[in-house]
Amino acid sequence: MNTSTLPRATHLPNELPGLDWVTDAARVARLSQDFAWFSPVLKRQLADKTADIAVRPRSEAEIAAVVGACARHAIPITVRGSGTGNYGQAIPLHGGLILDLSAYSGFGWVRGGAGRAQAGIRLADFDRQARPLGCELRWLPSTFRSATLGGLFGGGFGGAGSITYGPVAAPGNVLGLRVMTVEPEPQIVELRAPEAMLLHHTYGTNGIVLELEVALAPVLEWVESIAVFEAFDAALEFSSALASGPGLVKKEVCFLGAPVPAHLGPLAEYLPEGCHAVLIVMAEASQPGMENLLADFGGRITYRKTTAESGSRTLLEYTWNHTTLVAMKTDRNLTYIQSGFEPARHVEQVKALEALLAGEVMMHLEFLRTKEGRVNCSGLQLIRFSSEARLDEIMQIHRDHGVAINNPHAFILEDGKQGQLDPAAVAIRRRFDPQGLLNPGKMRSWKPLTPPGTSPRASC
Amino acid sequence: MNTSTLPRATHLPNELPGLDWVTDAARVARLSQDFAWFSPVLKRQLADKTADIAVRPRSEAEIAAVVGACARHAIPITVRGSGTGNYGQAIPLHGGLILDLSAYSGFGWVRGGAGRAQAGIRLADFDRQARPLGCELRWLPSTFRSATLGGLFGGGFGGAGSITYGPVAAPGNVLGLRVMTVEPEPQIVELRAPEAMLLHHTYGTNGIVLELEVALAPVLEWVESIAVFEAFDAALEFSSALASGPGLVKKEVCFLGAPVPAHLGPLAEYLPEGCHAVLIVMAEASQPGMENLLADFGGRITYRKTTAESGSRTLLEYTWNHTTLVAMKTDRNLTYIQSGFEPARHVEQVKALEALLAGEVMMHLEFLRTKEGRVNCSGLQLIRFSSEARLDEIMQIHRDHGVAINNPHAFILEDGKQGQLDPAAVAIRRRFDPQGLLNPGKMRSWKPLTPPGTSPRASC
Numbered sequence: 001m002n003t004s005t006l007p008r009a010t011h012l013p014n015e016l017p018g019l020d021w022v023t024d025a026a027r028v029a030r031l032s033q034d035f036a037w038f039s040p041v042l043k044r045q046l047a048d049k050t051a052d053i054a055v056r057p058r059s060e061a062e063i064a065a066v067v068g069a070c071a072r073h074a075i076p077i078t079v080r081g082s083g084t085g086n087y088g089q090a091i092p093l094h095g096g097l098i099l100d101l102s103a104y105s106g107f108g109w110v111r112g113g114a115g116r117a118q119a120g121i122r123l124a125d126f127d128r129q130a131r132p133l134g135c136e137l138r139w140l141p142s143t144f145r146s147a148t149l150g151g152l153f154g155g156g157f158g159g160a161g162s163i164t165y166g167p168v169a170a171p172g173n174v175l176g177l178r179v180m181t182v183e184p185e186p187q188i189v190e191l192r193a194p195e196a197m198l199l200h201h202t203y204g205t206n207g208i209v210l211e212l213e214v215a216l217a218p219v220l221e222w223v224e225s226i227a228v229f230e231a232f233d234a235a236l237e238f239s240s241a242l243a244s245g246p247g248l249v250k251k252e253v254c255f256l257g258a259p260v261p262a263h264l265g266p267l268a269e270y271l272p273e274g275c276h277a278v279l280i281v282m283a284e285a286s287q288p289g290m291e292n293l294l295a296d297f298g299g300r301i302t303y304r305k306t307t308a309e310s311g312s313r314t315l316l317e318y319t320w321n322h323t324t325l326v327a328m329k330t331d332r333n334l335t336y337i338q339s340g341f342e343p344a345r346h347v348e349q350v351k352a353l354e355a356l357l358a359g360e361v362m363m364h365l366e367f368l369r370t371k372e373g374r375v376n377c378s379g380l381q382l383i384r385f386s387s388e389a390r391l392d393e394i395m396q397i398h399r400d401h402g403v404a405i406n407n408p409h410a411f412i413l414e415d416g417k418q419g420q421l422d423p424a425a426v427a428i429r430r431r432f433d434p435q436g437l438l439n440p441g442k443m444r445s446w447k448p449l450t451p452p453g454t455s456p457r458a459s460c
Numbered sequence: 461m462n463t464s465t466l467p468r469a470t471h472l473p474n475e476l477p478g479l480d481w482v483t484d485a486a487r488v489a490r491l492s493q494d495f496a497w498f499s500p501v502l503k504r505q506l507a508d509k510t511a512d513i514a515v516r517p518r519s520e521a522e523i524a525a526v527v528g529a530c531a532r533h534a535i536p537i538t539v540r541g542s543g544t545g546n547y548g549q550a551i552p553l554h555g556g557l558i559l560d561l562s563a564y565s566g567f568g569w570v571r572g573g574a575g576r577a578q579a580g581i582r583l584a585d586f587d588r589q590a591r592p593l594g595c596e597l598r599w600l601p602s603t604f605r606s607a608t609l610g611g612l613f614g615g616g617f618g619g620a621g622s623i624t625y626g627p628v629a630a631p632g633n634v635l636g637l638r639v640m641t642v643e644p645e646p647q648i649v650e651l652r653a654p655e656a657m658l659l660h661h662t663y664g665t666n667g668i669v670l671e672l673e674v675a676l677a678p679v680l681e682w683v684e685s686i687a688v689f690e691a692f693d694a695a696l697e698f699s700s701a702l703a704s705g706p707g708l709v710k711k712e713v714c715f716l717g718a719p720v721p722a723h724l725g726p727l728a729e730y731l732p733e734g735c736h737a738v739l740i741v742m743a744e745a746s747q748p749g750m751e752n753l754l755a756d757f758g759g760r761i762t763y764r765k766t767t768a769e770s771g772s773r774t775l776l777e778y779t780w781n782h783t784t785l786v787a788m789k790t791d792r793n794l795t796y797i798q799s800g801f802e803p804a805r806h807v808e809q810v811k812a813l814e815a816l817l818a819g820e821v822m823m824h825l826e827f828l829r830t831k832e833g834r835v836n837c838s839g840l841q842l843i844r845f846s847s848e849a850r851l852d853e854i855m856q857i858h859r860d861h862g863v864a865i866n867n868p869h870a871f872i873l874e875d876g877k878q879g880q881l882d883p884a885a886v887a888i889r890r891r892f893d894p895q896g897l898l899n900p901g902k903m904r905s906w907k908p909l910t911p912p913g914t915s916p917r918a919s920c
Contacts, residue, residue: 112681113709113745138707165706172707172749194752215707215745218678221572244833246625247598247632247675249573285573285675289632292654344804373704375833 009052009075009097016065020103022054031098034083034090038324040335041388041409042088049091051078054098060210063104064186067208070097070437071184078439079204081120081151084143086321088411089155089203093441099208101150108211110135114175116213119150135216138165138173140251142322149212153177154204157378160252160281160316161217162368163243169200170371178211182433189432198425199432203413205443206425207432221284222251224315226267226303227294228275232257232354235276236365238297240347242280243367244375248290249283254319257354257363260382263327263334264318270303279315320380323364327382335385336364337395340404343374349401350377360384361394379403413443421445469512469535469557476525480563482514491558494543494550498784500795501848501869502548509551511538514558520670523564524646527668530557530897531644538899539664541580541611544603546781548871549615549663553901559668561610568671570595574635576673579610595676598625598633600711602782609672613637614664617838620712620741620776621677622828623703629660630831638671642893649892658885659892663873665903666885667892681744682711684775686727686763687754688735692717692814695736696825698757700807702740703827704835708750709743714779717814717823720842723787723794724778730763739775780840783824787842795845796824797855800864803834809861810837820844821854839863873903881905 013021022028032050036042057063070077076096083090092098101120108116110133117126123144127136141147141159152159153174158167165173176192179199188210191199199207229235239255242248255278256264261271271277278299282290284306294301307314318326324336341349354363362382370376383394388409395405410416426445429436436448473481482488492510496502517523530537536556543550552558561580568576570593577586583604587596601607601619612619613634618627625633636652639659648670651659659667689695699715702708715738716724721731731737738759742750744766754761767774778786784796801809814823822842830836843854848869855865870876886905889896896908 113743170707171705171752172709172746175745175748193748215709215743215749218680220678245631246829246831246833247630249632249675283573283675285635286632288635288653289675292631369706371706373706373835 007052007095008073009095012053012055012066012069012075012097015069019062019066020056020058022056022100028052028054028098031080031083031100032090032092034085034088035321036086036088036091036411038086038321038328038336039409040385041391042411046088046091046411049088049093050095051092051098052095054100056100056103058103060188063099063180063208063210066097066099067180067182067186068184071182071186071435074435074437076437076440077182079150079154079208081148081154082122082143082146084141084147084151085155085203086408087155087203087416089151091411092439096437102148104210105148110216113216114213115216116211117149118211119148119153119209121149123147123149123152130216131219134219136219137161138215138217139168140316142316142320144316149214150209153200153209153212155201157201158368159320163250163253164369165217166369166371166373169197173215174200175213175215177209177213179207179432180210181431182208182435182437198422198428202421202425203439203442205413205433205438205446206429208438220249222281222307223284223287224303224305224307224310225280225282225290225301226270226315227278227280227299228272228302229278229297229299230275231298232276233351234297235278235299236347236350238293238299239278239365239367240375240377241297242278242290242293243377245289245293248286250281250286252279252281252316252319253367254279254323255363255365255367255377256323260323260327260362260364263330263382264323265330266326267303267318272302279319281315320366324380324382333385335383335391336408337379337381337383337391337398338406338408339379339381339398340406341377341379342402343370343376345402346377349403352401353398353403356397357394411442414445467512467555468533469555472513472515472526472529472535472557475529479522479526480516480518482516482560488512488514488558491540491543491560492550492552494545494548495781496546496548496551496871498546498781498788498796499869500845501851502871506548506551506871509548509553510555511552511558512555514560516560516563518563520648523559523640523668523670526557526559527640527642527646528644531642531646531895534895534897536897536900537642539614539668541608541614542582542603542606544601544607544611545615545663546868547615547663547876549611551871552899562608564670565608570676573676574673575676576671577609578671579608579613579669581609583607583609583612590676591679594679596679597621598675598677599628600776602776602780604776609674610669613660613669613672615661617661618828619780623710623713624829625677626829626831626833629657633675634660635673635675637669637673639667639892640670641891642668642895642897658882658888662881662885663899663902665873665893665898665906666889668898680709682741682767683744683747684763684765684767684770685740685742685750685761686730686775687738687740687759688732688762689738689757689759690735691758692736693811694757695738695759696807696810698753698759699738699825699827700835700837701757702738702750702753703837705749705753708746710741710746712739712741712776712779713827714739714783715823715825715827715837716783720783720787720822720824723790723842724783725790726786727763727778732762739779741775780826784840784842793845795843795851796868797839797841797843797851797858798866798868799839799841799858800866801837801839802862803830803836805862806837809863813858813861813863816857817854871902874905
């Protein structure tokens with residue numbers, strides 16, 4: 001076997017034998033995938049993308065060693081947490097190395113309402129260690145059991161908790177981070193907000209985030225409930241009023257218009273046929289206020305458990321993109337879109353789109369506060385998939401109604417953000433990844449100074 | 461001395477000798493006043509109002525005994541906490557008895573994020589006892605040291621904390637209360653929200669609130685700061701952005717346009733001449749986010765202390781109506797108005813009114829969330845008083861700009877609320893005060909079934 005024809009990345013274990021390498025093709029292929037299969041479009045486009053090799057470093061020194069080697073050999077690097085992203089965040093477009101940070105998962109500290117940990121820590125682990133210290137994460141995506149802190153920062157929006165604290169991107173949520181440059185001798189830099197935010201939601205393409213320091217929420221006693229309604233409008237208006245009330249302390253308000261509840265098999269006993277449902281996680285002291293509001297809107301509670309009573313089951317795993325995941329388990333022909341309504345007009349917009357598209361588009365809304373603090377909802381509508389052309393048409397209909405689409409059927413960074421990426425986020429890549437080795441092809445706005453695949457040293 | 465010509469209330473000590481009576485005319489007169497002197501109009505109108513006698517019961521049994529006696533003799537009752545209200549809440553319009561509840565001040569319990577106490581507990585005392593249990597009050601008026609929980613519920617709006625939790629009136633804030641009826645044999649009733657809210661902000665005229673159960677906030681480490689600006693608009697826009705940001709956890713954002721800071725003598729060393737100032741109380745972890753925002757708007761910090769460092773001084777005592785109080789100490793010719801801006805248009809409205817009235821009306825804004833959860837500001841503008849006619853004119857100019865006026869120069873309940881009182885709040889008085897003995901004259905919508913001053917028993 002002439003090893004010189006193999007991708008250069010496969011030689012890395014010889015150079016750095018002490019690391020935890022993954023070379024088995026099937027395992028490397030698995031580590032080269034994420035939840036992009038939610039989209040039939042991405043599934044087709046990204047099916048054959050795979051890294052040459054993966055590595056699972058356990059320390060900063062190990063990360064520096066492998067990153068330095070990649071920089072010297074001009075090997076592309078794709079940073080990965082647990083691979084729970086939906087847009088190919090963890091899928092290498094041009095082979096190379098998967099830098100799996102899930103073993104770089106140390107819990108740092110909690111003090112003064114803030115906390116710090118290594119990027120690979122699972123969100124559930126962070127909370128487990130922070131709670132006895134009186135704090136918990138401000139946002140939990142539905143993937144919190146496996147998703148990492150670095151992955152949430154690199155590719156996530158927020159999740160449960162965003163109804164109070166807004167998205168991860170809201171000023172004050174992320175305080176700082178430690179980033180490693182992709183250079184033959186990697187440097188380590190501490191960035192504080194707002195500069196640190198230039199690395200947020202860039203899918204690990206403009207720097208390798210090693211540690212994150214985030215503001216935390218005080219630990220509260222949470223109660224999980226399911227409220228069901230006969231009328232779509234009543235359920236929607238209840239959700240919006242509940243989300244808005246400043247005296248009602250909540251972590252999650254998830255609206256599921258019929259027939260979405262019918263797709264949540266494991267919760268079937270709490271979801272009467274044909275119902276519209278609202279999944280709620282609220283502070284214990286806010287229960288009576290919620291129940292008063294529920295009476296006003298003619299809903300009723302079918303499920304109610306405190307965190308302690310619910311044990312390992314949590315309704316959070318039926319919200320956000322877990323709604324999509326659970327529904328797709330029963331019907332593989334479903335897909336979804338992501339949409340951002342207009343604060344104050346959101347209820348009216350939802351009603352108009354429901355009137356137009358019911359049957360084909362099934363309403364799933366997550367209530368949240370925007371970065372600017374206004375109550376709004378974000379749609380993760382389920383779609384009965386017919387064709388890519390129709391999917392585009394449906395997204396256009398939303399735009400025509402003043403609803404923004406964050407296209408989850410695109411894998412190029414800019415395409416998921418209405419074509420725009422903050423120029424400063426591109427510029428900072430010159431500092432942290434001068435060769436453009438972080439998943440090349442993912443960031444369209446990046447213009448390499450040296451042609452990709454050419455090591456700057458190879459010309460010496 | 462022919463005692464038969466004395467008001468009937470003065471005979472009460474003979475009937476109930478074991479109670480803590482106040483009969484000294486000067487002391488009774490003092491207990492018959494509140495902070496209505498903030499208004500030159502109310503000062504004139506209410507100057508001669510006084511009760512005949514006051515009592516300071518220490519138990520529910522003592523309250524029942526005196527209330528029962530008043531009902532039997534048709535003696536008017538004015539309920540009083542610490543008398544920190546501004547609209548004559550504690551001033552008896554037709555003599556009778558002052559029921560001073562400040563000695564009925566037991567702390568009940570804190571559990572599940574809620575707490576309960578007797579109405580006469582001082583807000584500062586409540587917090588002192590709740591904090592070791594992990595909770596604190598959601599709102600602190602600037603009078604928190606002396607103001608009582610019952611007084612805040614009976615006549616207050618909210619205060620510091622309303623920027624997060626909205627006003628006291630926001631659903632979910634008050635959970636329930638214990639009320640005593642004014643009858644020969646007083647009954648005691650537990651009311652839960654939303655019905656309990658019918659007794660909110662009715663100045664103790666539709667029932668005697670004995671205990672309150674309220675939702676609480678988790679205890680956080682707070683930092684107090686003063687930010688100063690050269691430009692009015694920058695200070696205003698900074699305040700609004702700070703108030704709105706969901707990732708910035710705060711308790712107080714108070715905007716003081718020049719020359720209001722010049723009236724706050726005790727803080728002079730932190731308030732450069734001619735500055736516009738923002739008094740801020742925020743969570744420790746939110747400081748860096750606030751400072752980033754401050755840099756964006758060109759402000760700077762002149763004072764910064766944690767709660768622990770600040771000892772007994774707190775900036776809260778320079779906000780809300782303490783701004784008015786402190787300013788009036790240096791200039792007795794000042795008065796104020798209370799105004800409610802429109803969410804989303806508030807910044808624009810403030811700028812327009814500043815352009816029109818600067819010099820005569822000095823901008824003091826308290827940022828808050830409305831009952832519906834929108835960020836807004838409420839004005840407690842200082843006014844250089846010239847005449848009552850001009851004061852009315854100024855209020856009308858505000859209304860003409862779409863700014864609501866909650867007239868603090870009116871002592872009739874309805875007049876402070878744009879003429880309206882919830883009919884249900886009047887109706888419930890039939891149940892809790894069938895004779896209409898609670899400060900007769902204060903609630904205009906009340907139509908007595910028996911002529912005031914006539915005991916229903918007297919006709920038997």
